[in-house]
Amino acid sequence: xxxxxxxxxxxxxxxxxxxxxxxxxxxxxxxxxxxxxxxxxxxxxxxxxxxxxxxxxxxxxxxxxxxxxxxxxxxxxxxxxxxxxxxxxxxxxxxxxxxxxxxxxxxxxxxxxxxxxxxxxxxxxxxxxxxxxxxxxxxxxxxxxxxxxxxxxxxxxxxxxxxx
Ligand code: MG
Numbered sequence: 245x246x247x248x249x250x251x252x253x254x255x256x257x258x259x260x261x262x263x264x265x266x267x268x269x270x271x272x273x274x275x276x277x278x279x280x281x282x283x284x285x286x287x288x289x290x291x292x293x294x295x296x297x298x299x300x301x302x303x304x305x306x307x308x309x310x311x312x313x314x315x316x317x318x319x320x321x322x323x324x325x326x327x328x329x330x331x332x333x334x335x336x337x338x339x340x341x342x343x344x345x346x347x348x349x350x351x352x353x354x355x356x357x358x359x360x361x362x363x364x365x366x367x368x369x370x371x372x373x374x375x376x377x378x379x380x381x382x383x384x385x386x387x388x389x390x391x392x393x394x395x396x397x398x399x400x401x402x403x404x405x406x407x408x
Pocket of ligand 1: 259260261284288289290293
């Protein structure tokens, strides 16, 4: 019996943003053609926000709102890819690297599947891993609830991090 902690951790992230007219729709760092976009202080990339929370959660470094507050003008209109880069740096400072991530986007519309390969390569490049370590999945909620009514899009993410 030893008290040495294991060299890996897992984390969970969840986020929701409201769909509105007059905004671009950004998901996993990719601009998706759609008549509605997500509302937020930053570019409101709900999938990247969930991923950041999964990474921070894995190492108990609080959450995305703690590090990048939506009251801070510095993050107004922020490209969430930069928030993800900063999150990766926070983990790297403590010696943690990404093993794999798994993201589920819940949206009634638009169709996400055609964009998944591009999303994987965008995120993998930021995370410094091969695209096959970044899984992105899409689902609807069968027209139920706020995602079904197209009032918003939600995303879940898990991540495994390890000490190389
Ligand atoms: Mg968010």
